[in-house]
Amino acid sequence: MFDRLEQLENRYKELEQDLADPSIISDQQRFQKSAKQHRDMEPVIERYREYKQVQTGIADAKSMLAEPDPDLRAMAQEELSALEGRLPEIEEQLKIMLLPKDPNDDKNVVLEIRAATGGDEASLFASEVFRMYLRYAEQHRWKVEVLSETESSVGGMKDVTALIEGDRVYSSLKYESGVHRVQRVPATETQGRVHTSAITVAVLPEAEEVDVKIEQKDLRIDTFCSSGPGGQSVNTTYSAIRITHLPTNTVVSCQDEKSQIKNREKAMRVLRSRLYEVEMEKQHQAQASARKSQVGSGDRSEKIRTYNFPQNRLTDHRIGLTLHQLEYVMEGKLQPILDALVAHDTAERLKAEATAA
Incomplete structure (x- = not known):
């Protein structure tokens, strides 16, 4: 664990240098990527540095136990007890922080x-x-x-x-x-x-579009009149959209907007997410033993x-x-x-x- 933490801290220092580099600052895409990595790593690096500070404090307190002054020894013993009690707590926090992150956690x-x-x-x-x-x-x-x-x-x-x-x-x-x-x-x-x-x-x-590639030839798009509340446009304009993804027979419809274009955009967002879920489920089945240790399967049944x-x-x-x-x-x-x-x-x-x- 600590070898990995050292590697992370070295990477964190590199990112700090990158964020001060004028050539990277001028490249907004690269700068934002580095800034995000730096921000994501910051909590675990702060905790790791706290861990090292506690270790240093324990070493200093132990050296003070050899002092001839009984008051100093008593103070050192008190500090040592407090720091040694703190160390396992920080170790546990670091173990949790180093668990693999769900790549979807930041998504809508x-x-x-x-x-x-x-x-x-x-x-x-x-x-x-x-x-x-x-x-x-x-x-x-x-x-x-x-x-x-x-x-x-x-x-x-x-x-x-x-x-x-x-x-x-x-x-x-x-x-x-x-x-x-x-x-x-x-x-x-x-x-x-x-x-x-x-x-x-x-x-x-x-x-996102980069997560799921959808070929236009794989889609059948139908338009129909919307139903329900919506004013004069209801049942008079073909604004509602139904998209069928032919390879998987996944059907998505949207009629919330009066604009056919907006309904199509929304329907495509849902379609991408459903197809992404199918792909994730394939991965989960391939990693079935790991999934058993998690809360539920995510299966809607x-x-x-x-x-x-x-x-x-x-x-x-x-x-x-x-x-x-x-x-x-x-x-x-x-x-x-x-x-x-x-x-x-x-x-x-x-x-x-x-x-x-």
Whole structure:
């Protein structure tokens, strides 16, 4: 570990020199790349330097134990105890910082929510879960843009696709993919019986054009009249877009905008993200043993969470977490759950690293 940290510190020093080099400063693309690398490395380098300072302090304190003055020896012993207690904590932090980073953590996401089992009740829950994510996004000042949605006859959502843009969105929401189950008495239930319904959530990292190459010949693009609210243009102009990726039979549609061009741009963003997810899944299957140590598989068919309204209880089945604060969670207060998922995943990855070593 420490050999790697020394290499990182040397690289960090090189980047500092690069950022002061006039020839690099004048090359904006190269300068921005170096600045990003420098910024990404800064936390681990700061912690490593703190580790070395603590080691130096321990050596100095030990040398003071040989002093003839008893007061100095007592002070040295006190400082030594404090520093030696600090060292393992910094080591653990460094181990976590050196774990392989998810290359998608900095990406925006395409969020897809679909009503599954439960009919109207599932569509109502889908709209409530989407609202939950909207509240969470507001807390982080993320931008949410609805790309497409289909309403149900009772005011819920059969499906909704949205783009969420902001700082490290995928890093925060990546564990949300899967089946979310709800248990409660539906508004349409006359006998007070608790029903179980389910929705699926997919969190896809938004793919750039460089991530996924799409050939124009592989696309079939259809236009049709949009439906739903939208004023005079609804059902009068062919502004809605449906794109089919022929090799994978992936279909994406968008009718949120009145402009056909804008709808096409949005649909292509979703298509790239879905194709990117397919490619990631292939990689995950090839690395199946490593995936077993992580939180869930990201498979949207996996039941990850149950929302029990009569008991005000939320249970995340992957880590055995239960909270009796469901009303707060539905208002977007998801951080305790997400923090627990990250902590569990980190612990499992550290175990895997230790086993491999």
